[in-house]
Amino acid sequence: MSFPLPEPTPLSQPYWDSLKQGRLTFQRCRKCNNAWLPPRAECPECLAAEWDWTAASGKGRVVSWVIYHHAYHEAFKERLPYNVALVELDEGPRLITNIVNPEMGIAAERPVILKIEDEHGVALARFALI
């Protein structure tokens, strides 16, 4: 059974490489200081093409979440029910993720901390409620 692993592009490769090394990164614009994810070639605010990969603190908060009771991919059938959450980093960018300790009670605005986990050989940016 195939697992739907990320398919890095030249643009997103550094993001996945950093996670493998234990760091969550996001893009920060050199012109206007805007910070964003997911990876894109230009700053969506000022449209500049000059930016840097920046390490995140790993701290954030839950914006919202869902619990899947139906698997849209074979690989997730045995994980049902599983959660997918939207986390906003303290630095601003948001990402889709999983909460690793949902038994603590997922709730909006609850603080979370980065917990990088291996998934079929790829490092994913998951989060733990604190």
Place this chain on the structure above:
Amino acid sequence: MRGKYVIAGIGHTKFGRLPGRGTVSLNVEACRNALADAGIEKSVVDALFVKVPTSRYSSMYGQTLSEAMAMQPKVGGVWDQGGATNISMISFACMAIDAGQCDVAIVSLADDPKTGTRQAYEKAWGDDAAYGWFSVAAGYGLTMQRHMAEYGTKPEQFGEIAVAVRNHGATNPHAALRVPLTLDKYMESPFIIEPLKRDDICLVSDGAAAVVVMSETRARELGVKAPVRILGFGQGQTSYDVPLRPVLTETMAKVSAQTAFKMAGLAPKDIDVAQIYDCYTIAVMMTLEDYGFCRKGEGGHWVEGGRVAVGGELPINTSGGLLSETGMPGLQLVMEGVRQMRGTSVNQVKGAETCVVSNQGGIMTTHSTLILGH
């Protein structure tokens, strides 16, 4: 432009499972029926606005359909805003006619996700699939959860919407799902993607619909029997994908409605009946708030007590909407708005003189608004 243009005819196919037809054939049938309803010949039509079929993309689909109807329209092609496309195309048709670019326009939509592919609705969202992030429904679930967390909206309040719309559809002979719903049954409905229950989610249907747009003057010249006036329209594109949306519980539906109400010279309190895009109950809740029928966050309380059912203050989706009539993205709501203004709905709201219709696409990513009236 208020009241200067009309919907002169409406037409549709059967709704549900229509194997072996394909979208071109479905579109042609809907156009044929819309022309017959308007009582006009195909030869007077010189514009063809087509929604790109969601279930299967093909290049220059508008021209494929023109050829299938032996037409060479002055203005013709596809537009893609998902479900918001229909009302947007009706407004573009009015503007094109007003600018002298064409005279009589057909706006048409067909899709066959039931017998074709549902890929558009069940897809993974890029690399986030590794986290199990799949489907359009999940985006609505994320929005619904946030609405509940931020405003204390209760499952039963979403149930009020589902019950009203499903019960309207139950009396519509054209509806694909004619099974009435109670609040108890809604609450027992299983979670698909929590907090979304099965009964919060619209149907997946094959089918087509079309409407004919022209000026009121032209309609009189052509002897159109039951033209319905277009009083206002507007659009607003939220565009951001749900995870990136600054505020999850607000969309550009607000701007779309403000534009349409301003053009019509009306306010929400002047609306007698509404057809609100109900792909998911949360979409209805947020649209009612964004349109100004109640304040942001108060939608849950506002829909209680049958307010949105026929007999209530603002009956919505009187033919069953996407939850019950057909999962088709949006044009069925426009057609029901036309029937309400003609006085021919199966759930006719007595004395209704104004109807607002909302269309939206993606996960509340696009939006358009139409106001019909006497």
